[in-house]
Amino acid sequence: MSQATESDVREDGVIESVSGPVVTAKDLGARMNDVVYVGHEGLMGEVIEIEGNLTTIQVYEETSGVSPGEPVESTGAPLSVDLGPGMLDSIYDGVQRPLDVLEEKMGSAFLDRGVDSPGIDLEKTWEFEPEVSEGDEVESGDIVGIVPETASIDHKVMVPPDYEGGEVVSVESGNFTVEETVVELDNGEEIQMRQEWPVREARPTVDKQTPTEPLTSGQRILDGLFPLAKGGTAAIPGPFGSGKTVAQQSLAKFADADIVVYIGCGERGNEMTEVIDDFPELPDPQTGNDLMARTCLIANTSNMPVAARESCVYTGITIAEFYRDMGYDVALMADSTSRWAEAMREISSRLEEMPGEEGYPAYLAARLSEFYERAGYFENINGTEGSVSVIGAVSPPGGDFSEPVTQNTLRIVKTFWALDADLAERRHFPAINWDESYSLYRDQLDPWFTDNVADDWPEQRQWAIDVLDEEGELQEIVQLVGKDALPEDQQLTLEVARFLKEAWLQQNALHDVDRYCPPEKTYEILGAIKTFNDEAFDALDAGVPVDEITDIDSLPRLNRIGTTPDDEAEEFVAELEDDITEELRSLY
């Protein structure tokens, strides 16, 4: 996190009471949301309530052993993040302390308390290449230079939004630390590579626009049926084991974003370790560079302090907005937003606030919508365009979507990927229920798909939806009378639907090839199933029995397209379609 620099002298206070992560202090001169240091060990906390002379603080670290009478010191600044080169390829806790630095400073694999560290390395030098010259006029937000941050990303150094701007009077070029001034303005404002921003405040923009480009995900069911827009919002609710984390990780790996901010909020430690291990080994499908070159990780796992869990989503989205300001498309995944909501609930109940539904604070809905509102496709204050897409996992208790977090989230987000325990149990992955899920972006993204993938993308998709709908109805009858009692054409529809489910909707995230499917291949697989459908119904009309139609040798190959390498897929499909056609036509 940011080391507070403001130096207004403020009065120190004294601890009055301690109850888990909530501490009250007397006589503390602090404002709402100011960061304070609590007790002899200097544990980091944030002011969340002021009542008369009593200040309530949520503490981001364990409070065992802390006692009344110990001092509390205010920094006089709100919880802020350090923004600058070096955030990519990093892993932070919920208040932007780099976990690798903490390991080193603490000399242990276990997280000790009272250790602080800046979010970006203050010693490291970066090569600054100016984009402005002396005499140029710059305004707040303008890009003044470029720093090669990683193999994938050029970091844009910007005039902080709260600067006035003016005429450039001096410009440096070469290697500097993030705290050294690289550009100076005539009004005395000095620009460094590092800026600070309070996490609970959205960074300013000019205008929010309607998204028209998809955030392609490489996941067939998402791109094919329920696409997300760049700048869009999506929720993935589902019971445990239904595939929320695998879906979030697949998106983090394969979505065509420039930058990925991945927040592990109150979830498993090993899942973050998995990301740390896997990402450097995997190529970014867009650039071919290793995935960490575009990724910033935030890990506040379930056993880490609950107050820092509350703040980690804000830390994440502020970092996302900063890269958006540079003109990048950023995708943010939060796994899981329910843990964030529960952290709010935990703190709220310690404050003895009046509980709302299921014990959540009455402001739950407001906090959720404030957060998702920070997503969008924006015109930035420097004239560039950038986006923040937000994908939140939701973990409803007992898998019941009627609970407050799921319901309040669904009122805000425009894409709903409903995970289904039943599908997961039969290992139909991704276990996204195609009846319940929806994307409100579908129509506005169609022009992109028809221009960039195939003219008849919307028609093919509609065909698939119709078959799946019909299958749903037929299955109800099958449950009563068995499949063989159905007329032949309906039996054939069931077979076609089976291939749609097995060869198209299912996708194995653990298979080296299948885990990523470019939109073109998604289209081809669907096309192959459609070819089988059309030829099969012709054969049926010509009197060929269903059993013979489904018994042709080439058919099982439909299920192997997904695992066929992308560069061989087109040929594989062409050959398969020929074989299916030939075999079926030979039956009559």
Add this chain to the structure above:
Amino acid sequence: MKEYQTITEISGPLVFVETDEPVGYDEIVEIETTDGEIRRGQVLDSASDHVAIQTFEGTGGIDRDSSVRFLGETMKMPVTEDLLGRVLDGSGNPIDGGPDIVPDERRDIVGEAINPYSREYPEEFIQTGVSAIDGMNTLVRGQKLPIFSGSGLPHNDLALQIARQATVPEEEDGGDDDGSEFAVIFGAMGITAEEANEFMDDFERTGALERSVVFMNLADDPAVERTVTPRLALTTAEYLAFDKGYHVLVILTDMTNYCEALREIGAAREEVPGRRGYPGYMYTDLAQLYERAGRIKGEEGSVTQIPILTMPSDDITHPIPDLTGYITEGQILIDRDLNSQGVEPPVNVLPSLSRLMDDGIGEGLTRGDHGGVSDQIYAAYAEGEDLRDLVNIVGREALSERDNKYLDFADRFEEEFVQQGYDTNRDIEETLSIGWDLLSMLPREELNRVDEENIEEYYTDDEAETVEA
């Protein structure tokens, strides 16, 4: 040390005391009753002039004249390798008549969180010898994999079987040449004396006690103590694993009793309850136990956890199994119907899951076909299960030949693959070969989740025909 006789209120397991010096949050407290009995407790809330104390052994016998001493430190567990072979009560005092424990060190029982950056991803296959686990829901070193059961079901038999049979295959041939040894930590919370005996007898019979540390909080021991027992157990486990290099298997039973104790304390504090009366912080609390499983970069040892819980009314959506499943790396489901059919162990693989399986299996770890075989069996068994409902309505004759094969598959899967008895130890080769026997009942073209080469190698054609005949 300051002594107070200023108790103002006693309510359930809680005692409120006025103080004139600051007391640390979470600090340990001794309360001496007028009869001279000592009770221990912990500070739940600390304000400048009063504190709330949660007593471990209940408040019976405490009155306003009892005296209260604050020990100035949080709860510690004395740790040493000599704990191996010992039986302790739920607060960590020896109850086996053995010598006093001379600790190496006293460790805070509220462990610090492992830095996610310092973890090593668990991927070493543990062979339990149980096909439903090894074949379908593989356990790896450093995993937390609970058993979800119901009252009266044989979860203990399964846990004991795992504790007896668990090995890591290469080490079996090579001996323990990496110097790491295996240890079992058993933490009992509120189980009956009978259940406790079942465990102790088995430990003694197999000689496992020597490499075990047992913590016993029985059904008639104080309920609040149950919130401490697993923390003592896990502190010991971490010490043995990360200081002494042991591979530690921690069995915690019954987590349901632990959660009931949490609920009791919450109610006594008049907290706003969460779902079904359990505290809103139960997820965080459970995570602070379960996340203490794992491996650490550069350390030899590991902590593997098998918590056992009984689902109230067999309901997996009940907050206890639900919050557990959200934290642990999968779950093994014990099923009442399979149990009444006599299947041993009665594991229902469909709702079971091992999230760490994928990285622990495959070529060089178990066998190249393992993932495919498991996926295919899952799909086929799920299909067979669905058809069973239909058969009840329309009868077998109304089903196609294909459907009948799936029905037979589901039956044989339960009878031959899952069923094995608590004393049979199957190695992974044997488990997979039973798997292929079953898969060979299905038409070859139906095997779309297994690689072609594996089908070539392991599928036997005559099985399919025998069934048809």
